[in-house]
Amino acid sequence: MIEIPALTGDLFAFVVCAPLMVLLAIGIVLCRKPVHSALCMAGVMVGLAVLYAAQDAPFLFVVQIIVYTGAILMLFLFVVMLIGVDTRDSVVETLKGHRFWTIVAILGLTALILLAVSQAVFVGGPTGLANANAQHGGNAEGLAALLFTRYVVLLEATSALLITAAIGAMVLAHGEKLREVKRQPEKAAERIERYAKQGIHPGPDPNSGVYAGTNAISAPALLPDGSVAEHSVSKVLTSRGAVVAVDDLRGATGGAFEDIRRVHAELEGEDK
Amino acid sequence: MSTQAYLALAVALFVIGALGFLLRRNxxxxxxxxxxxxxxxNLAFVTFARQHGxxxxxxxxxxxMVVAAAEVVIGLAIIVAVYRARRSASVDDASLLKF
Known part of the structure; x- marks a missing residue:
């Protein structure tokens, strides 16, 4: 079991990460291109992971890196690529006074939360998780003990949620068919119809020819009357002019037959 | 670092997020x-966990985090579906319910 050391430089981590994270968070909001926003978001997520590590949460540190920077941001980047990297926001206000009232609402929200937070008084420093972690022998073990006892129903509900989400995403992202796919019955019916209307042979095309000198696919087959069967050679070869001339091929065979005939004649002559 | 500092950071991030959600239309x-x-x-949760031990x-x-992952999957699928139908990723363009 690999122990992930919790950062001891709590203060150092906070001082380095907090301003960076706030800047990057502002970057998410202000960047014109969604890709830049996604990159800023990656920075915020990594900063948060570091702060989790600084706050005695090594398990969440790892989960944050894997789930957020690993999975969720990849998903965001995929969608940004799908939808178009260049989609920019229009600057026109569709609602009148949208920006003004947004700023007012945000200021109000800030005041509200800050007041609520500043009400809380924490006497002394944080308790720390040393005791809680020691009970089960570590942070991950402690979390596991809670997850599989007190929160086990919630954990099972989460599994249902994840399965529903996966199926929902498949249903939503499923594309419509652009055109009907032709299957075997339709193709067969099409072939027979072509035969009935245009007289095109419904079966497979003839093989290439077999000659004494060659049986390559560029050698056309011959019909019973000695003419060339057009469909026995691929259209590609025909258009490239790579088809072997039949007369050349006949030459070898014809010569051989001529020899045989001559020998036969000689033998017959000797017999007489 | 004190709990208050972490909480202030959480508040700042939350408010910036809310601002972005309200302002941006992509x-x-x-x-x-x-x-x-x-x-x-999440940061506030972790901070309070340490504060209270x-x-x-x-x-x-x-x-x-688990719910966020599920939410991202569904949300992005919806965005892609809307983009297919409207050819736009702007939230202004999905406005059929408005009229």
Whole structure:
């Protein structure tokens, strides 16, 4: 079991990460291109992971890196690529006074939360998780003990949620068919119809020819009357002019037959 | 570092996320802002877990992450579906219910 050391430089981590994270968070909001926003978001997520590590949460540190920077941001980047990297926001206000009232609402929200937070008084420093972690022998073990006892129903509900989400995403992202796919019955019916209307042979095309000198696919087959069967050679070869001339091929065979005939004649002559 | 500092950071992140969600009209960026708000809440959870010396806060944070993952999957699928139908990722263009 690999122990992930919790950062001891709590203060150092906070001082380095907090301003960076706030800047990057502002970057998410202000960047014109969604890709830049996604990159800023990656920075915020990594900063948060570091702060989790600084706050005695090594398990969440790892989960944050894997789930957020690993999975969720990849998903965001995929969608940004799908939808178009260049989609920019229009600057026109569709609602009148949208920006003004947004700023007012945000200021109000800030005041509200800050007041609520500043009400809380924490006497002394944080308790720390040393005791809680020691009970089960570590942070991950402690979390596991809670997850599989007190929160086990919630954990099972989460599994249902994840399965529903996966199926929902498949249903939503499923594309419509652009055109009907032709299957075997339709193709067969099409072939027979072509035969009935245009007289095109419904079966497979003839093989290439077999000659004494060659049986390559560029050698056309011959019909019973000695003419060339057009469909026995691929259209590609025909258009490239790579088809072997039949007369050349006949030459070898014809010569051989001529020899045989001559020998036969000689033998017959000797017999007489 | 004191609990208050972490809470202030969480508040800042949450407020920036809310601002982005309200201001931006690109659906993807608005969605990222929602993620930012969820993460700010997570930070507050973890901070309070350490303050009170219990692991329940970290468990809550873990569950938030799981729900956020499911939410991102569905949300991005919806964005892609809307983009297919409207050829736009702007939240202004999905306005059929308005009229």
């Amino acid at each position: 659906a993807i960026v608005a969605f990222m802002s929602v993620e930012l708000m969820l993460n700010a809440a 219990g692991l329940d806060g970290q468990v809550a944070s873990f569950f938030v």
